[in-house]
Amino acid sequence: MNITALDRPASLVERVCQQLAELIRGGSTEEERWLPGERSLAEKLGVSRTVVREATKRLEQQGMLEIQHGTGIKIVDRLHRPLNDSLTLLIPDMADRLQQLNEARLSIEPDAASSAAQRATKEQIKTMRRIQTQLEKAPDNAAAIEADIAAHHAIADASGNLIYRLILDSLAEIGVTSRLRTIGRIGKKTAIEHHEAILSAIERRDAEVAREAMRIHILAAGEDMDLPALKTRKAK
16 A cells, blocks of 8 residues: 655745745835834734744744844845854864865855856946956955955856855855955955956856866965964964
């Protein structure tokens, strides 16, 4: 006798989460950055306030909402937060985190650059060129690091793969730390040269050159972080 599992219908909470997520993704104006109050949402959705409360808590944990008690429910873009908050707990040693960060980037970003060379729109290429100019003209390391991160995020956006961008967002905070050990130690000159090589390949629609240029860039960043020195200092 073959017995197969029945499809489990989505719970009310799951259905409310799905509907609110669709509403959030469709919002664009400043007024749409806030959801109606809990009571109003319950009435509009035809469910209890308890269901709305549980759904909004889940979406807050997922980084889509921020519940401000006494103010309202704000729509935010922090889908990366759950992973970002886990990194320190999962990998407590800073040198290990930085090394694994570079390994992860090496697995992801060359493909993202290759896809960007094939898929980037003219507007996206203009955005990348503008960010490159910001990096070149950055008055200090903080501004250079900000432009560096923005450049990598713009490439991920241009790749057309939202998961690439979500992963990079999840690594953003440790990414700042890694750049403090590269740009912060040796300056922005290498970053400018490497980013220019990647961007030029994307502008020429040369996917393989873009991939290789990004690979070289990330490998060099790993060397510039000088992780052996960091591990040696900790051992002392």
